[in-house]
Amino acid sequence: MKAPQINLQTLKNIDFSKVVAILKRRGVMIGSVAVIVIVPLAALLFRGGMTDAIGDTMKQRQKDFEKLSALEKTSVTIRKAGAEPETQSVSLNPVLIKALKERNESLEGEFKSQYKSALEHNRKNHDFAPAHDHVVIFPKPAANIVLDESFLGKKFDGAKDLETGINSAYEALLRNNRIGEPPTAAEVLESVQKRELAFIQNNLKKNSRAEVTEVNDIKDLAAALLEARIATLQERAKEISVYLDPNAIRLPPTEGKITLARCFIWQWDLWVLQDIFGAISSANAGVKDGVISAPVKRIMSIRIDPISAKAATATDAAPKEEAPPTEEVTPAVASAGAEPAVEEVTGDAINPATEIPANYTDSFTGLASCQLYDVRNVKVELVVATADLPKILNCFSRQNFMSVINLKLIPVNVFNAARMGYLYGTEPCSQISMTLQTIWFRDWTTKLMPSDLKKQLGTRGFEIPATEATETKTAETPANNEAPNS
Numbered sequence: 299m300k301a302p303q304i305n306l307q308t309l310k311n312i313d314f315s316k317v318v319a320i321l322k323r324r325g326v327m328i329g330s331v332a333v334i335v336i337v338p339l340a341a342l343l344f345r346g347g348m349t350d351a352i353g354d355t356m357k358q359r360q361k362d363f364e365k366l367s368a369l370e371k372t373s374v375t376i377r378k379a380g381a382e383p384e385t386q387s388v389s390l391n392p393v394l395i396k397a398l399k400e401r402n403e404s405l406e407g408e409f410k411s412q413y414k415s416a417l418e419h420n421r422k423n424h425d426f427a428p429a430h431d432h433v434v435i436f437p438k439p440a441a442n443i444v445l446d447e448s449f450l451g452k453k454f455d456g457a458k459d460l461e462t463g464i465n466s467a468y469e470a471l472l473r474n475n476r477i478g479e480p481p482t483a484a485e486v487l488e489s490v491q492k493r494e495l496a497f498i499q500n501n502l503k504k505n506s507r508a509e510v511t512e513v514n515d516i517k518d519l520a521a522a523l524l525e526a527r528i529a530t531l532q533e534r535a536k537e538i539s540v541y542l543d544p545n546a547i548r549l550p551p552t553e554g555k556i557t558l559a560r561c562f563i564w565q566w567d568l569w570v571l572q573d574i575f576g577a578i579s580s581a582n583a584g585v586k587d588g589v590i591s592a593p594v595k596r597i598m599s600i601r602i603d604p605i606s607a608k609a610a611t612a613t614d615a616a617p618k619e620e621a622p623p624t625e626e627v628t629p630a631v632a633s634a635g636a637e638p639a640v641e642e643v644t645g646d647a648i649n650p651a652t653e654i655p656a657n658y659t660d661s662f663t664g665l666a667s668c669q670l671y672d673v674r675n676v677k678v679e680l681v682v683a684t685a686d687l688p689k690i691l692n693c694f695s696r697q698n699f700m701s702v703i704n705l706k707l708i709p710v711n712v713f714n715a716a717r718m719g720y721l722y723g724t725e726p727c728s729q730i731s732m733t734l735q736t737i738w739f740r741d742w743t744t745k746l747m748p749s750d751l752k753k754q755l756g757t758r759g760f761e762i763p764a765t766e767a768t769e770t771k772t773a774e775t776p777a778n779n780e781a782p783n784s
Contacts, residue, residue, distance in 0.1 A: 332562070362672075411649075417739055420699060428463075435558075437749065449561045450552060450556070465550055475536065476540070480534060480718070484532050489526055493522060502519070528598075535589040541596035570736055573735070577700065595681045595727065599678075645756045646758065671737050671738055671739045672737075678732055679734075681715075705730060705731070706732070742760070
């Protein structure tokens with residue numbers, strides 16, 4: 299668009315004296331027209347500009363207010379007992395902050411208290427078997443200690459006739475739980491022969507078996523001998539709480555060179571057996587006539603899965619049938635009396651505050667060995683009263699974080715069992731095969747665990763503070779320097 303061209307020559311021709319005269323005559327009218335037309339137009343333009351400025355200001359203030367609201371509000375997750383955590387948006391204030399702090403401190407205290415109770419429950423009375431002369435064996439014996447003699451144990455003559463060592467501890471476990479076997483064939487035969495002679499002489503008034511020829515006398519004698527056999531079996535059944543098959547439990551060797559790590563695993567296996575027998579004893583509590591009326595009647599087999607490297611899961615730790623539970627996957631480098639090399643501490647640190655994700659690959663419990671605990675599975679075969687099976691399973695589930703993760707059962711012929719010397723009573727019985735999952739907190743098991751075994755499990759174990767470690771070492775020095783008697 300071109301700008302208008304002004305002809306300056308035309309302006310020169312204007313007679314401004316006439317213009318001035320017109321303004322003098324019509325000035326008021328011209329001024330009024332200007333006010334009426336020009337002022338509203340100017341006011342309208344001014345108002346539009348002012349409105350835009352106010353709108354921009356209000357928008358900016360709205361943004362500032364939203365920022366303040368965002369800073370004022372926060373999301374708070376409230377943890378509830380037995381329910382899912384609930385997240386809410388709340389306004390921060392001193393009262394709320396104080397309440398949240400007190401709540402978190404309370405939860406932290408409850409967590410520590412529960413964890414401590416869990417450790418105490420898990421450890422219970424699981425002590426180490428006393429070694430000969432009470433020398434220190436774990437976590438590292440002195441170089442002058444003969445490990446196999448001190449740990450495996452044997453009887454020593456003395457004022458108290460002490461029995462020490464792991465084998466004596468296994469024997470005490472069976473003895474304290476009233477474990478036994480049926481009478482041997484020789485014992486039954488001896489009882490039957492005594493009854494035969496007494497019946498012939500006292501009841502039939504004969505001198506020997508050859509003189510018993512009448513049919514009725516033969517029947518009476520056979521019945522008496524059957525009663526004698528059953529009486530012998532009943533007498534033994536009332537003396538014990540549960541039958542134990544020969545070789546049902548793999549016991550440590552009584553002699554031979556051993557490693558420190560294997561010694562600890564035998565001790566660990568003993569703790570597992572203590573829990574299993576504890577559950578059986580609880581199920582049989584209150585029984586007065588022994589096996590005959592006991593819910594758990596016979597232990598056929600107990601096989602503890604061996605320990606695998608790097609905190610193995612149940613699948614990884616599945617043993618071969620011929621593998622004893624005390625054998626290690628990786629042989630230990632330390633030998634009896636040898637001073638093990640000092641190695642750098644490796645593996646996962648124990649942190650109870652760390653969330654342990656569920657692992658349902660190996661069992662429906664979701665539990666698998668981790669930095670906090672080890673899982674050891676046990677395969678158990680028992681003969682039980684079928685009607686008492688729910689009670690028996692409950693006793694196992696209440697025993698030291700133990701779970702039944704697999705169960706099979708088949709009926710048992712009690713008459714065939716009686717022919718083999720096992721009296722179960724008259725109620726129906728079943729043979730059950732189950733897998734038990736046992737949990738062991740590393741916070742206490744690793745306190746005296748040998749370094750080789752901790753390395754095999756992939757854990758740093760319980761780290762004793764420097765001051766406590768110094769005091770412990772000072773207290774143990776005299777015992778470590780004592781040579782065992784042979």
